[in-house]
Amino acid sequence: MTTAQGGPPAPHPAGAPVPSSRARLGDLMTYSAGSIGMGVWSTVPGLLLLYFLTHTLGVTSFLAGLVMLLPKVIDALVHPLLGTLSDREARRSGHRLRMLRWGLLLACAMVAMFSVPAGLTGPGAALWVGCWFVVGNTLFACFQVPYLTTPSDLRVGYHERTRVFMFRMLFLTVGLLGAGVAAPALVASGARADYSTMALLLAGAMVISGLVSLAGVRKLTSRCGFRRPDGRAHSTLDDIKVAWRDRNFRALVLSYLFTGTTTHLFLAALPFYTLYVFGNSGLTAVFMGGFLAPAILAGPAWMMVSRRIGKQRGLLICQGIFIAGSMALLLGGMLGVAATIAVVVALGIAFAGLQLFAFSMVPDAVAAAEAKGSARAGAYTGVWTATEATGTAIGPYVYSAALAVGGFVSTTEGQAVAQTDSALTALLVGFTVIPAALMTVALSFQLRYALDRTAGR
DSSP: OTTSSSSSOOOOHHHHHOOSSOOOOOHHHHHHHHHHHHHHHHHIIIIIHHHHHHHOOOOHHHHHHHHHHHHHHHHHHHHHHHHHHHHHHHHHSOOOHHHHHGGGGHHHHHHHHHOOOHHHHHHHHHHHHHHHHHHHHHHHHHHHHHHHHHHHHBBOHHHHHHHHHHHHHHHHHHHHHHHHHHHHHHTTTOOOOHHHHHHHHHHHHHHHHHHHHHHHHHHHHHHOOBOOOOSSSSHEEEHHHHHOHHHHHHHHHHHHHHHHHHHHHHHHHHHHHHHSSSSTTTTHHHHHHHHHHHHHHHHHHHHHHHHHHOOHHHHHHHHHHHHHHHHHGGGGGGGHHHHHHHHHHHHHHHHHHHHHHHHHHHHHHHHHHHHHHHHHHHHHHHHHHHHHHHHHHEEEEHHHHHHHTOOOOOBTTOOOOOHHHHHHHHHHHHHHHHHHHHHHHHHHTTTTGGGGGGGGG
């Protein structure tokens, strides 16, 4: 007997229930609850940290960009190591729960990062935020790597992996939407104390979602079976080499690097776009709602698309929509608020597909590797999440670099500065033309992915 992937089923004790090829709804929901907290961390620093640094703490746009970039560079190095350590834990104990528990401490780093001591501005404030950003990213990786490896650990097939990720993406969207709307509203005044309060409130949601998801991981792997990594121990470097030699996985990783860079540039730039193009920072929450709310309905719709035409074609369609939508926003204020919201909604629908298709392709690559005799789900996920972390860093940095080239002037809490025409042009081009160009590169790499052609429908 073989699994849907073609490999032998996982051994199970005599008298124990045979692993099911379909996950229960309740198990999927408890597992996916962890994505709410992940959505908070994925959204809040990406959406507000650059703005917080340049408009409240008086950090120059160039230095603020470094604060966003350097911690993520460290983060990208940590993720493959955690992937290897996660595989070792899975070989030894048959689960990855210990590392997941460490990730619950992320809430503490979230609060500390936005609670900058009074009197700290400029470089001092940048150092405080940057150090806590490093701590937070490391703790986030402790949760993210084993959590996202779970679908690859399950002994389920091509479409069931998509189903698992669809639920995960639905709950992630709830986290993104809740944080994306609530966080800007809570800090609308720009006061430091409001940033601290916002972080404390959202950190509570992160802890609760993480605790619930631990139970979900246990239930899923108990019902659907747990695919242990191969019995040999590997170094982190060896794991990276194996993952990188996988041609299809490499194409997927490179595509997602540019996709993630684009979407996180969008998040970082949105508060600037609403303030300087429309003159209303309150629209940030409105646009974030327009971007993320449709994604809740779009996830199941994209899953049906996947069943009809496959994940690869669906992903290429989403990338094309994002390119067109980014260029449409170049019209700026001439579009008007209503038309801009419509474009942002289209981008949000595409964003849901970008996440669902790309993430659900990772366990497909792991399953294909297992069929060839190598099962290193943690290693593949470590490389994947390192790529995601790199994209989250490069996106805001690229935008901050565009602002610096345009001569954008930073401010501190309670002050306002008139920006030059060159700064406003850079602000607009950085939010529209540059994302479109980056997503075009992502699409070109995605065209090299061939695994979907042979996957079972």
